[in-house]
Amino acid sequence: MDDYVGGQPYGSGLQSRDAVKVSWLKPIGLLWLSIYNFIMRILTLGIHHFWGKTEVRKRIWSSVRLNGEPLEYTGTGRELFTGFLIVFAAVLLPTMLLTLAAVMLLGVDSVWLKVFQGALYAFFLFLTGAAIYRAQRYRLNRTRWRGIRAGLSGSSLRYAWTYFWTLLLLPVTFGWIAPWRSTLLQRIITQDMRFGDKHFRFSGGSGPLYKSFAVFWLLNVVVIGGVLAIIGKAIVGSMNAFQADEGDLRQQLPPDAIPGLLAAIYGGLFVAGLIYMVLSVWYRAAMIRHFARYTHIDGLDFKSNVTARGLLGIAITNYLLLFVGALLASVVLGGIGMVVLGGLSGFGIDPLGLAQNVEPQALAGRIGILVTFVFLFALGMLLPLTQARTSGYLVRNLALSGTIDLATVAAGAPEDIRRGEGLAQAFDIDAL
Amino acid sequence: MPYDSETKMTGPYFEARYSDGRTAAARDIRVALSKHGLLLRQDYPAGDEVWPYTSLTTAEPLSSHAIDALISNAAQPGASLFVPNGSFARQLAQLAPHLTTRAARRRAAVPWLITAAVIVAIAAAISAAQFSPARAIASMMPDKVRKALGNQAVRSLTKSKPSCMQAEGLAAVSAMTRRLSSGLDGGRTFNVTVVDLGLVNAFATPGNRIVLTRGLIEKAGSADEVAGVLAHEIGHAVALDPETGIVRAIGMSAAVELMFGGSGTVSNIGVLLAQLSYTRQAEAQADETALRLLEKAGISAKGFGQFFRRVNKEGDAGSDSAGGIAGMLRTHPPTAERIRRVDAANTYRATPALSPEQWQAMKAMCPKAAKEDG
Structure with a gap:
């Protein structure tokens, strides 16, 4: 029972100050849970998603141990589901109908339609901020340790507004507002966060983050510039070589030159994407360490030791897992699909039109679309596993120094948040 | 609940950690699985306490490979009991089967499996009857x-x-x-x-x-x-x-x-x-x-x-x-x-x-x- 070291001597929590040791107890059976949830999601036409997600969270939460004792996730699938339904009925459905009405009334080419769509887009950006905050609040509110609940006591509108106007400044400042912005948003969340009646504190500014950001930004400019130059050169080169007097590029290029040009463009973009991923992970690691360094509660100070290398390793292996999982799932689902189609055709039902004399290309096209859809759907199958791996990495690299008098941490006033994080679910914002 | 002298023990005592839910402090106690419920053996002045099996809840259901159990009592909100012992978790799962992963999954899945089956059946019936809801709406446009x-x-x-x-x-x-x-x-x-x-x-x-x-x-x-x-x-x-x-x-x-x-x-x-x-x-x-x-x-x-x-x-x-x-x-x-x-x-x-x-x-x-x- 090595996992339970760090517990305090019996009874000591009542008088003295306690150190808190964070540890990660690797959850067992997540692979099977991922597959179970995936199957159930299909069998229940998607509804099981919310219950599956809740079970995954319970596992991940209880893998986080403070002094050997697990965090508890007390949210329910029903809460997530009703939250989603309410947002769907109150936000998504009206938006869809409103857009349709606007297209019909204003016309496709109308300037007013563009204005309407712009306003709608801005409204959704604002809602995104609110969704992030509310999702966080729900999750904290459903997190307990030793029966004491965490929480987030502030205004989601205030956060949403800050999120919105600083977002508008991002392009204007060529991104240079980013470290200041993310620190500001993190500060709002952290200072609104509490465990029981104890508030978290955030003690720093964005200054130290700017060094990492400058490197990140400059390297990005160099990479993007370089790739653009290479692609541009390839295009100009091909055009010079093959362009006749007039007409568009595609018809003038001999067919055998096109693959080379496409390879240059996509290859360039792929390499640029990889480099960008490495750079952004490097900056993200710096940001996580930065945020942790300034987070405190009572006498406890947070410290994160995450590294770019560690995060990158987790990210790459996670992508591979998702890919392989989706591949296997697609093969299995494809096999089942064939059997089902065969069975249906026995009853004279033929959804793909196999019995009609369709050209082979058209049939291949239909099957291709179907397989792509199944693959994209299956990409999410192993998400519980990858989320647990990411959480595990973050938790294993988290340390708390200092002490806290746990006997003085009282349960906060009870709050009543019945619904889940519908808004975030609808916008697909989801850290866990 | 006061100590019940008729309580029959079915097993040995397990080390556990008890939090009352009022503060984040915890104290170490011993618990046992009795006939009527979970017996919490506390030192003076609290005295012993029994949590009936039917009123037990867990945030994370008890799985067959559990190495510990975190238990709450519906009758005593906030209080929680952490027992870092896999054998305890497995024995408890037998005495309080509603706490198992299997039971939790059944509760979550069965209503929606039935719902989905009903939806599919209705859709099949509609298409078999050659009734098209889309066409009905279209004709009302x-x-x-x-x-x-x-x-x-x-x-x-x-x-x-x-x-x-x-x-x-x-x-x-x-x-x-x-x-x-x-x-x-x-x-x-x-x-x-x-x-x-x-x-x-x-x-x-x-x-x-x-x-x-x-x-x-x-x-x-x-x-x-x-x-x-x-x-x-x-x-x-x-x-x-x-x-x-x-x-x-x-x-x-x-x-x-x-x-x-x-x-x-x-x-x-x-x-x-x-x-x-x-x-x-x-x-x-x-x-x-x-x-x-x-x-x-x-x-x-x-x-x-x-x-x-x-x-x-x-x-x-x-x-x-x-x-x-x-x-x-x-x-x-x-x-x-x-x-x-x-x-x-x-x-x-x-x-x-x-x-x-x-x-x-x-x-x-x-x-x-x-x-x-x-």
Whole structure:
């Protein structure tokens, strides 16, 4: 029972100050849970998603141990589901109908339609901020340790507004507002966060983050510039070589030159994407360490030791897992699909039109679309596993120094948040 | 609950950690699994306590590979008990089976499995009864909405490509349309637009509008062939197929959003309509209407069959140049069965759909065609 070291001597929590040791107890059976949830999601036409997600969270939460004792996730699938339904009925459905009405009334080419769509887009950006905050609040509110609940006591509108106007400044400042912005948003969340009646504190500014950001930004400019130059050169080169007097590029290029040009463009973009991923992970690691360094509660100070290398390793292996999982799932689902189609055709039902004399290309096209859809759907199958791996990495690299008098941490006033994080679910914002 | 002297122990004591939920402090106690419930052995002054098995809850259900258990008592909110012992967790799972993963999963899954089965059964029943909710909604659509949808669809398609406005050509098109629609009850009129697009396509939009492409007119060998296609599209329009298609597409995208989240919206109705594919029944019905209209108008149905064979031959040859057979063929390829039905149409006295001059005007009505001619 090595996992339970760090517990305090019996009874000591009542008088003295306690150190808190964070540890990660690797959850067992997540692979099977991922597959179970995936199957159930299909069998229940998607509804099981919310219950599956809740079970995954319970596992991940209880893998986080403070002094050997697990965090508890007390949210329910029903809460997530009703939250989603309410947002769907109150936000998504009206938006869809409103857009349709606007297209019909204003016309496709109308300037007013563009204005309407712009306003709608801005409204959704604002809602995104609110969704992030509310999702966080729900999750904290459903997190307990030793029966004491965490929480987030502030205004989601205030956060949403800050999120919105600083977002508008991002392009204007060529991104240079980013470290200041993310620190500001993190500060709002952290200072609104509490465990029981104890508030978290955030003690720093964005200054130290700017060094990492400058490197990140400059390297990005160099990479993007370089790739653009290479692609541009390839295009100009091909055009010079093959362009006749007039007409568009595609018809003038001999067919055998096109693959080379496409390879240059996509290859360039792929390499640029990889480099960008490495750079952004490097900056993200710096940001996580930065945020942790300034987070405190009572006498406890947070410290994160995450590294770019560690995060990158987790990210790459996670992508591979998702890919392989989706591949296997697609093969299995494809096999089942064939059997089902065969069975249906026995009853004279033929959804793909196999019995009609369709050209082979058209049939291949239909099957291709179907397989792509199944693959994209299956990409999410192993998400519980990858989320647990990411959480595990973050938790294993988290340390708390200092002490806290746990006997003085009282349960906060009870709050009543019945619904889940519908808004975030609808916008697909989801850290866990 | 005070100590019950009748309590019979079923096992040894386990080390545990108890939190009362008022503060984050915890104290170490010993617990045992008794006949009536979980026995919490506490030091003076608290005394022993029994948590009945039926009132126990866990945030994380007890799985078979659990190495510990975190338990709450519904009768005592906030209080929690952490027992870092796998053997305890397994024994508790037997005494309080509602705490197991299996039980939790059953509670979560069974209602929705039943719901899903009911939904599938209803959907199957609806489709077996050949009732289409989309068609029902489409038939309730007010004319104003139909017209607005149709105008949007045509405008979104003709926005980049000019429609063909040459006067003699327009006159020929409307003459052909009038001749065909005279066979319909209630004097319905149709607004036919020819778009200056090279690909071969024809489709009906809501609000009795029909779009033909220049490519289709060029591909056709005679005015009778165009008349056949036009009659077929009038058949779709009469059956409200375009309206039904749009309702169905909107319903589908709402369903997809419901399943996956997101905020996608149907924005380009024109593209949607051009790509809609109708069911085989809808196609067969449109063919039937087309044959009826051709006969009433005294236009030979041979042209219709001719056009089918023409595009089919192209498909067999595997021609794929710049979407030559795209559109119409991809969405509803004429099957052998359809061609046979058209060929089997009644023979009757027929005159050409257009005079040679009108046919020439129709072929030359688009700017691009006119340029190529000149």
